[in-house]
Amino acid sequence: MSFTQQKEDREIEEALVKDFQAGNLDAYDKIAELYQKKIYALSFNLVRNQMDAQDVAQEVLLTLFRKIHTFQGKSAFSSWVYRITLNASYMKLRSKKKEPNISIDELLPSFNGAGFQQEKIQDWSENTESLMFTNETREVINKAVGLLPEKEKVVFLLRDVEGLSTEKVSEILDLTIPAVKSRLHRARLFLRKKLSGYFEEYNSQKGEI
Amino acid sequence: MICCKECIDLLYDYIEGLLDQDTSKSLEEHFEECPPCIAFLNTYKSTTTICRDTLNQIEIPDEVRLTLQSFLKAQKDQQDKK
Numbered sequence: 001m002s003f004t005q006q007k008e009d010r011e012i013e014e015a016l017v018k019d020f021q022a023g024n025l026d027a028y029d030k031i032a033e034l035y036q037k038k039i040y041a042l043s044f045n046l047v048r049n050q051m052d053a054q055d056v057a058q059e060v061l062l063t064l065f066r067k068i069h070t071f072q073g074k075s076a077f078s079s080w081v082y083r084i085t086l087n088a089s090y091m092k093l094r095s096k097k098k099e100p101n102i103s104i105d106e107l108l109p110s111f112n113g114a115g116f117q118q119e120k121i122q123d124w125s126e127n128t129e130s131l132m133f134t135n136e137t138r139e140v141i142n143k144a145v146g147l148l149p150e151k152e153k154v155v156f157l158l159r160d161v162e163g164l165s166t167e168k169v170s171e172i173l174d175l176t177i178p179a180v181k182s183r184l185h186r187a188r189l190f191l192r193k194k195l196s197g198y199f200e201e202y203n204s205q206k207g208e209i
Numbered sequence: 210m211i212c213c214k215e216c217i218d219l220l221y222d223y224i225e226g227l228l229d230q231d232t233s234k235s236l237e238e239h240f241e242e243c244p245p246c247i248a249f250l251n252t253y254k255s256t257t258t259i260c261r262d263t264l265n266q267i268e269i270p271d272e273v274r275l276t277l278q279s280f281l282k283a284q285k286d287q288q289d290k291k
Contacts, residue, residue, distance in 0.1 A: 025288065028281075029281065036274075040267070044267050045264055054277070058280050061284075062284065109217055115212025120245070121245040121246075121248040122252075123247070125248075128255055138263050142264075145264065160260065161264045161265060181221055185220070185221040188221075188256055189217075189253070191260055192253050192256040195252075195256055195260075
């Protein structure tokens with residue numbers, strides 16, 4: 001998306017928000033239409049099932065409707081929507097039984113005294129194409145992301161999946177830029193390690209044929 | 210000379226193009242001598258791409274869309290009555 005396009009989109013959105021704040025319900029419809037996929041996708045990636053994601057989306061739309069007058073425009077409207085979505089998703093998760101978190105550190109790379117990598121690293125990056133979009137791969141990826149600790153997961157979802165800028169993520173989560181970077185890096189290392197097992201096995205099977 | 214540990218610590222900034230020229234050059238020198246770190250770099254990048262492509266496929270199911278639509282309508286009707 002070009003810069004001008006982004007600017008136009010933002011202006012349209014700001015105008016919609018103003019109209020809605022002034023009581024125009026059509027503006028609310030448009031805002032809901034603009035955001036409902038983002039809201040649903042983010043909450044689905046956090047709560048991991050359709051019913052709960054639907055509840056969260058409903059909750060968020062209701063909050064937008066009821067609380068729009070409290071939005072003061074100090075941060076971007078989208079940041080506000082993302083924050084409400086995250087809070088509602090966390091509330092949903094808290095109401096469920098919690099699965100024990102696994103430690104991220106165990107899955108980070110390890111080095112010997114001289115600073116060399118201790119494990120054998122295979123390059124499976126060229127061979128992901130044929131596996132992409134199979135159900136099994138999707139499941140492996142979803143499971144790996146599901147295992148990420150919450151702090152790292154949310155940064156990963158906003159920055160890498162949603163494609164927001166580091167600055168925007170830091171605004172939404174109220175984190176410093178270095179904190180966003182470090183969490184994202186840890187999330188990627190964790191996921192790389194998790195996916196390596198799967199793709200390496202596939203590579204070695206292919207080698208045997 | 211950069212070691213593998215430093216190399217992996219720098220990966221994020223390297224991919225984002227945030228390293229200064231000197232650091233970037235020493236990192237590339239390390240890559241030339243260290244195939245495992247190249248493999249690491251490639252798979253690190255792939256990880257982001259495949260996770261994004263997979264998780265971005267989420268669409269709102271039709272029944273959820275319909276539920277949300279009628280929910281919104283109910284909210285507005287209530288508002289109109291006030």
